[in-house]
Amino acid sequence: MSLDDVLNRIxxxxxxxxxxxxxxxxxxxxxxxxxxxxxxxxxxxxxVADLQTIGIxxxxxxxxxxxxxxxHIGEDSNAPHVLFYGxxxxxxxDPLNLxxxxxxxxxxxxxxxxxxxxxRGSSDDKGQLMTFVEACRAWKAVHGSLPCRITFFFExxxxxxxxxxxxxxxxxxxxxxxxxxxxxxxxMVSRGVPSIxxxxxxxxxxxxxxxxxxxxxxxxxxxxxxxxPLRELSKIVASFYDxxxxxxxxxxxxxxxxxxxxxxxxxxxxxxxxEDDYLKSVxxxxxxxxxxxxxxxxxWARPTLEVNGLWGGYNGAGSKTVIPxxxxxxxxxxxxxxxxxxxxxxxxxxxxxxRLSPDAKIEWDNDLEGSPASVMNLDRPxxxxxxxxxxxxxxxxxxxxxxxxxxPVVGYFNTELGLDSMLVGFAxxxxxxxxxxxxxxxxxxxxxxxxxxxxxxxLTR
Amino acid sequence: MSLDDVLNRIxxxxxxxxxxxxxxxxxxxxxxxxxxxxxxxxxxxxxVADLQTIGIxxxxxxxxxxxxxxxHIGEDSNAPHVLFYGxxxxxxxDPLNLxxxxxxxxxxxxxxxxxxxxxRGSSDDKGQLMTFVEACRAWKAVHGSLPCRITFFFExxxxxxxxxxxxxxxxxxxxxxxxxxxxxxxxMVSRGVPSIxxxxxxxxxxxxxxxxxxxxxxxxxxxxxxxxPLRELSKIVASFYDxxxxxxxxxxxxxxxxxxxxxxxxxxxxxxxxEDDYLKSVxxxxxxxxxxxxxxxxxWARPTLEVNGLWGGYNGAGSKTVIPxxxxxxxxxxxxxxxxxxxxxxxxxxxxxxRLSPDAKIEWDNDLEGSPASVMNLDRPxxxxxxxxxxxxxxxxxxxxxxxxxxPVVGYFNTELGLDSMLVGFAxxxxxxxxxxxxxxxxxxxxxxxxxxxxxxxLTR
Numbered sequence: 059m060s061l062d063d064v065l066n067r068i069x070x071x072x073x074x075x076x077x078x079x080x081x082x083x084x085x086x087x088x089x090x091x092x093x094x095x096x097x098x099x100x101x102x103x104x105x106v107a108d109l110q111t112i113g114i115x116x117x118x119x120x121x122x123x124x125x126x127x128x129x130h131i132g133e134d135s136n137a138p139h140v141l142f143y144g145x146x147x148x149x150x151x152d153p154l155n156l157x158x159x160x161x162x163x164x165x166x167x168x169x170x171x172x173x174x175x176x177x178r179g180s181s182d183d184k185g186q187l188m189t190f191v192e193a194c195r196a197w198k199a200v201h202g203s204l205p206c207r208i209t210f211f212f213e214x215x216x217x218x219x220x221x222x223x224x225x226x227x228x229x230x231x232x233x234x235x236x237x238x239x240x241x242x243x244x245x246m247v248s249r250g251v252p253s254i255x256x257x258x259x260x261x262x263x264x265x266x267x268x269x270x271x272x273x274x275x276x277x278x279x280x281x282x283x284x285x286x287p288l289r290e291l292s293k294i295v296a297s298f299y300d301x302x303x304x305x306x307x308x309x310x311x312x313x314x315x316x317x318x319x320x321x322x323x324x325x326x327x328x329x330x331x332x333e334d335d336y337l338k339s340v341x342x343x344x345x346x347x348x349x350x351x352x353x354x355x356x357x358w359a360r361p362t363l364e365v366n367g368l369w370g371g372y373n374g375a376g377s378k379t380v381i382p383x384x385x386x387x388x389x390x391x392x393x394x395x396x397x398x399x400x401x402x403x404x405x406x407x408x409x410x411x412x413r414l415s416p417d418a419k420i421e422w423d424n425d426l427e428g429s430p431a432s433v434m435n436l437d438r439p440x441x442x443x444x445x446x447x448x449x450x451x452x453x454x455x456x457x458x459x460x461x462x463x464x465x466p467v468v469g470y471f472n473t474e475l476g477l478d479s480m481l482v483g484f485a486x487x488x489x490x491x492x493x494x495x496x497x498x499x500x501x502x503x504x505x506x507x508x509x510x511x512x513x514x515x516x517l518t519r
Numbered sequence: 520m521s522l523d524d525v526l527n528r529i530x531x532x533x534x535x536x537x538x539x540x541x542x543x544x545x546x547x548x549x550x551x552x553x554x555x556x557x558x559x560x561x562x563x564x565x566x567v568a569d570l571q572t573i574g575i576x577x578x579x580x581x582x583x584x585x586x587x588x589x590x591h592i593g594e595d596s597n598a599p600h601v602l603f604y605g606x607x608x609x610x611x612x613d614p615l616n617l618x619x620x621x622x623x624x625x626x627x628x629x630x631x632x633x634x635x636x637x638x639r640g641s642s643d644d645k646g647q648l649m650t651f652v653e654a655c656r657a658w659k660a661v662h663g664s665l666p667c668r669i670t671f672f673f674e675x676x677x678x679x680x681x682x683x684x685x686x687x688x689x690x691x692x693x694x695x696x697x698x699x700x701x702x703x704x705x706x707m708v709s710r711g712v713p714s715i716x717x718x719x720x721x722x723x724x725x726x727x728x729x730x731x732x733x734x735x736x737x738x739x740x741x742x743x744x745x746x747x748p749l750r751e752l753s754k755i756v757a758s759f760y761d762x763x764x765x766x767x768x769x770x771x772x773x774x775x776x777x778x779x780x781x782x783x784x785x786x787x788x789x790x791x792x793x794e795d796d797y798l799k800s801v802x803x804x805x806x807x808x809x810x811x812x813x814x815x816x817x818x819w820a821r822p823t824l825e826v827n828g829l830w831g832g833y834n835g836a837g838s839k840t841v842i843p844x845x846x847x848x849x850x851x852x853x854x855x856x857x858x859x860x861x862x863x864x865x866x867x868x869x870x871x872x873x874r875l876s877p878d879a880k881i882e883w884d885n886d887l888e889g890s891p892a893s894v895m896n897l898d899r900p901x902x903x904x905x906x907x908x909x910x911x912x913x914x915x916x917x918x919x920x921x922x923x924x925x926x927p928v929v930g931y932f933n934t935e936l937g938l939d940s941m942l943v944g945f946a947x948x949x950x951x952x953x954x955x956x957x958x959x960x961x962x963x964x965x966x967x968x969x970x971x972x973x974x975x976x977x978l979t980r
Binding site: 090091092149150152153156218219245259261263265270271272273274275276277278279280281282283284285286288289291292293295296297298299301336337339340341342343344345346347348353356357360362364365366367368369370371372373374375376377378379380381382385386388390392415416417426461462463464487490491492493494495 | 610613706720726733737742753754755756757760762798804809830836853924954
């Protein structure tokens with residue numbers, strides 16, 4: 059029995075692997091909206107049952123929020139112990155009218171880049187999570203056992219700020235400790251270029267409401283003397299930015315940000331990132347971030363302050379001559395280097411409050427979390443082993459890349475469990491994760507499964 | 520039979536008059552939302568039937584939009600001919616959660632200022648409209664006929680820009696011509712101070728959408744290089760204003776604006792307007808308009824550019840790390856003096872488009888109307904007659920006031936029918952029209968009916 063037998067088995071079972079993924083995709087496990095609590099739970103149950111069919115001792119574990127799924131196999135082995143992490147919750151689906159199909163009725167669709175699995179969660183992260191599960195299933199079917207000790211750890215709150223994650227890691231630290239964490243929740247830098255993420259941006263979330271008049275006012279009776287919180291909010295959001303330089307204008311925002319070393323920058327710029335495609339595919343003719351930094355630097359190595367939602371007043375059909383009482387704003391920051399989320403939150407709040415007009419009041423949401431940026435420990439031999447395995451599978455050299463997104467669990471594995479992480483993912487930039495019409499290339503799914511089989515082989519050879 | 524008999528009859532019938540108003544208030548005739556088309560129609564039918572019970576030849580008249588109600592009485596009389604205007608449509612009710620009761624289940628509620636009729640449309644304008652109808656009903660019951668020729672003209676599109684009004688006036692000009700228009704859709708300058716509006720602000724409505732990326736984007740993958748239309752929108756809205764002076768910063772915005780003559784200003788400042796109450800009742804400690812102008816001038820005689828609705832991105836529970844594709848903005852301007860709505864629309868659009876970043880696209884709503892400001896013809900003898908009648912009813916001198924609101928029909932009566940208007944209304948500033956928990960003082964309703972009986976008497980004596 060050899061690696062080739064496992065790879066052949068993966069090829070032969072591809073359709074049933076896809077069918078299983080489709081089952082999981084049909085469960086609308088939107089973690090951020092309490093209306094879907096039962097469905098999030100249902101997705102956890104589905105995973106527990108599926109892991110058990112591979113002979114993995116899996117359980118659903120309660121938390122204060124959505125449950126965790128934890129499974130173990132090979133506990134009597136002397137081989138290395140890896141912990142595999144993925145998340146089974148998904149993003150909300152609005153605006154629903156822009157979807158070409160029901161987001162939770164997934165299907166294979168043909169595209170110019172080959173067949174794709176269309177549906178919410180196909181790429182982020184159910185499809186990616188299942189690449190690892192399917193690799194283990196094939197390995198077990200061929201060899202009767204897995205090549206190392208593996209702990210499976212699936213979260214149901216990744217898309218809603220992971221409020222239960224740190225408490226769960228602390229309470230179950232002994233059980234979850236391993237030699238290395240494997241995470242499949244990232245993208246390839248460009249189509250067909252296997253990628254290992256070497257750094258992630260951190261995240262800070264905040265939300266505020268500006269309150270002007272006590273009640274909604276008639277813009278005839280109060281237009282002029284009346285303070286309009288929508289104008290107030292626009293003034294404040296506009297003040298977040300320096301339009302000349304593209305920089306964030308909050309005092310102290312860039313504390314802890316470091317320039318990318320020239321050598322690393324050179325690596326990035328030759329790693330296969332297709333800037334033109336990245337921009338044009340979404341309708342941009344140029345990058346819009348900080349002047350003096352490349353598109354890749356803006357995305358991977360520079361911090362942001364982004365408005366994700368902004369609303370107030372009348373938004374129905376026709377018009378309404380109202381001065382609304384309230385205006386609302388949701389923001390997130392992407393953090394890099396040594397930026398401290400808690401210190402940054404204070405700076406942003408001060409910036410906002412310093413600019414409020416008399417009679418304007420503000421309320422903050424104090425339930426939102428932050429997490430710092432992460433840099434991987436590339437000195438560990440597993441990284442080079444995985445890079446070889448990926449290069450073999452994809453027929454071109456695998457690369458170490460930055461990442462614009464945030465995967466807070468990587469930081470918590472480090473601080474709570476003393477665990478390094480290795481991030482390998484097979485998503486493409488055009489997967490439309492967090493957007494309407496999310497998809498996952500069938501090629502990503504298929505070669506992703508094969509990649510994990512090769513990585514397991516390389517790590518235990 | 521005398522005026523006193525009519526006033527006594529009004530007093531005796533007050534409860535049944537209130538009951539009739541309640542019936543009309545129960546019909547949710549929201550004209551701006553197509554979901555309520557049938558209810559708008561139902562309100563027109565109710566009014567036709569009610570006018571007919573007074574012996575008025577009333578009909579529902581079709582338009583391209585919501586119907587008009589037209590009624591005539593006393594056509595064989597040689598007495599003066601007045602046209603009475605009111606509107607039977609109402610504002611939307613959102614935010615519904617701020618209402619203390621179902622907006623369309625009206626009731627009498629006790630307050631520190633006496634009993635009020637609580638419900639959408641109680642003040643704007645069903646309650647005010649019915650003051651005139653009830654005055655006519657009482658007069659007819661006592662005298663068997665009305666003291667002059669009266670045309671009743673009720674509109675169902677006042678809250679949605681009156682798209683059918685001008686075509687209808689043109690097509691029915693001969694039928695609608697009269698000596699003077701009476702309009703009951705305005706407020707008293709202060710509680711208990713009878714008021715005749717001598718000037719109204721005009722109105723310009725516009726709406727635009729800023730489009731950034733082709734689809735919603737993940738703020739990790741595109742945060743930095745990505746153009747965010749919410750930031751773009753905030754920048755543009757902030758640029759509408761000069762925060763130092765409180766002026767609108769759109770080039771040419773103040774063309775056609777005239778300063779208020781010193782004598783008129785002096786009249787206004789002594790007309791009983793309670794600035795302190797006006798501001799504090801809605802939570803303001805100071806006026807927030809143009810520096811160098813009094814609160815009354817800001818409200819009555821200065822133009823505004825107001826944001827009535829602004830939205831984009833995620834506004835549900837929790838957070839969503841999205842760079843949205845679109846951001847939306849609804850604006851209205853209040854116009855004074857000789858400001859030209861069409862010219863102003865061009866100036867505002869140019870201001871916005873001049874400030875768009877590369878890759879930002881814009882779409883305008885081209886279906887929204889504008890109307891210039893109006894000044895009443897106070898030289899007509901009817902104004903002095905009405906002022907005397909109002910002073911008698913309210914026990915204090917009636918005043919000529921400005922008005923912050925816009926009643927476009929006054930301009931159209933002038934341009935299309937050559938008709939002057941007299942605006943008498945009994946609303947109070949705290950009626951919360953266009954807001955949750957709209958109300959109309961029972962005193963306004965009762966003394967409003969009595970006021971119209973006195974005015975009809977004074978105009979025909």
